[in-house]
Amino acid sequence: MTRNRVTLAYLSNDAARKTTYKKRKKGLAKKVSELTTLCGIEACAVVFSSYEPKPQVWPDSKGAQQVIARFQDTLALDERKNLNQESFTRQTIAKVSVQLKKQCKENREKVMELALFQCVEGESLDDKTIVDLDDIDCLIQKNINNIRNKMDEFV
Template sequence: MTRKKVNLAYIANDSARKAAFKKRKRGLLKKMSELSTLCGIQTCAIIYSPYDPEPEIWPSPLGAQSVIARFKSMPEAEQSRKMVNQESFLRQRITKAKNQLKKQQRESRELEMTQVMYRSLVRDQGLQNLGVVDLNDFRWLIEKTVEEIDERIKSLRQQIITPPQVVTAGTSSNHVNHTGQEIIGLRNEEMAASHDENPQWLMEMLRSNENDVGRNEAMLPYAFNNNSNSLWSTFNFP
């Protein structure tokens, strides 16, 4: 439940004004204590009222004197840099309200021109009845919309990632993956299998040649050929 907005006006009723004063004073002193504790700064408050003969000083008269002495030791320009009176406070509020009004008017005008643009696209409303001011605002809205579309397209292009190309492993010696790096030779598993199979193949061939050396002599690699005209017979070792 939202708190009811308080009307900032003088309270004519004496009892209601006194009750409001006590309530607001307790809240003010509580805020002063919280500000001093949370921010680690020196604060003081001196409150005069028609209901008490002596002013109420927080946190103590000695603490208030220390804060006032420190304030007076500052340069005059620094003392009055953030001070406001009733007139300057009202002027600040008026300026703030005017800025908020301008912002709201600009947003309302933009929504109005957006509706005109949408209606013109679906041919519910033409542009022939628009004046010079309306056409200028309409042109500004179109340019702004085009810029937003361009920015959106750029952001989407930056987010696009090229899908990787799938490379099928085979028996060919050279493959190229999607990063452009060349993969040479067989896979590690195939290489390991080939190393394990070659000795068995060689042993089987040697056993078959032991039975019939003459018939299978031509099938052996040149390293195992014992003819006098073989390559190994003419090879010169160092």
């Protein structure tokens, strides 16, 4: 026999609401206990209710204070390291932007090398812009300097 699915809605009957609260509170405490035992972690639960004058704390007040203190220490450490989502995203964007610029520069050099080789094979440079021609000139000068450096190594 299976249980009927419970619809999640406010219970208007006060007695039924109080009974459900007590059952669910007991189940929540059991789940926290199981989680700490099975996973070997620290966990706590705090429940404030209008049915009881003091909040219910699991496992106990001292244990909950230790877990909360550890949580706050972790938050403070994260703030010191500036590891929030916004700064992480900004750092990632900055790194990717640098990589993009580097890749664009490399691609531009490859395109200019290709144009240079096509020119050597006899194709015209008429379709190239002044910027393209300047880049080809820089590439030629760079290659000449590399050749001179290698020749100087042999002398």
